[in-house]
Amino acid sequence: MREFLLDGPTLAPILNPMVKYQDETLDRTFAALSDPTRRALLARLGEKESLSVSELAAPFSISLPAIMKHLDVLTDAGLIVREKTGRTVSCRLTAQPMEQAMDWLNRYAQFWSESFDRLAAFVEDKPWSTPSPTSPDAQTKAQALRSHAGSARGRKRSSPPGRKPRS
Numbered sequence: 001m002r003e004f005l006l007d008g009p010t011l012a013p014i015l016n017p018m019v020k021y022q023d024e025t026l027d028r029t030f031a032a033l034s035d036p037t038r039r040a041l042l043a044r045l046g047e048k049e050s051l052s053v054s055e056l057a058a059p060f061s062i063s064l065p066a067i068m069k070h071l072d073v074l075t076d077a078g079l080i081v082r083e084k085t086g087r088t089v090s091c092r093l094t095a096q097p098m099e100q101a102m103d104w105l106n107r108y109a110q111f112w113s114e115s116f117d118r119l120a121a122f123v124e125d126k127p128w129s130t131p132s133p134t135s136p137d138a139q140t141k142a143q144a145l146r147s148h149a150g151s152a153r154g155r156k157r158s159s160p161p162g163r164k165p166r167s
Contacts, residue, residue, distance in 0.1 A: 025078065026104060029097040032077035037062070038070050042079060042093065050083075050092040 032038055041056055057067040071091065074080045078097045083090050 025097055026100055028077040029079065029101045032073050032079055033101070035070065035073075038074055041067075041070060041074065045080065045091060045093045050090045053082075053089045053091065056091060 033042075037060065040060070044056055044059075045051060053064075053067065053071065056071075057064055060067060071080065071082065075082055078094060080091045081094050083092070
């Protein structure tokens with residue numbers, strides 16, 4: 001009988017080849033986009049080519065240090081670039097991380113679109129028939145519904161653990 005040590009060199013690492021473990025850019029992009037304030041900052045940058053930090057922060061009711069933290073997250077994700085000219089720091093959008101996110105999303109959009117197309121074709125090929133109220137199948141279903149509804153009404157509630165029921 002062979003012994004396998006979990007911390008020894010005898011075991012090969014267990015990896016699923018179907019999962020991408022090195023897609024950190026995509027992770028950072030979606031993490032940055034998960035916050036509504038950061039999405040609003042990106043939307044403002046999408047309206048103009050470049051804005052200063054104070055121009056970006058103007059419509060928000062949060063502090064400038066909080067805006068700066070949001071800008072740090074966006075910069076780390078590669079969604080914006082900050083440039084300093086004298087004492088003014090301006091921000092502008094960068095496209096590459098968003099393009100990668102859109103490519104990833106488009107693959108799933110295509111999958112779901114094809115799936116819904118197949119479902120629509122299936123539904124259109126098979127006509128739906130509703131059972132008549134006098135058919136045996138409809139009567140059985142109606143009877144089952146009545147018995148289920150009756151059992152729900154007749155149920156007694158139990159008291160919480162450790163408590164006696166009220167009299």
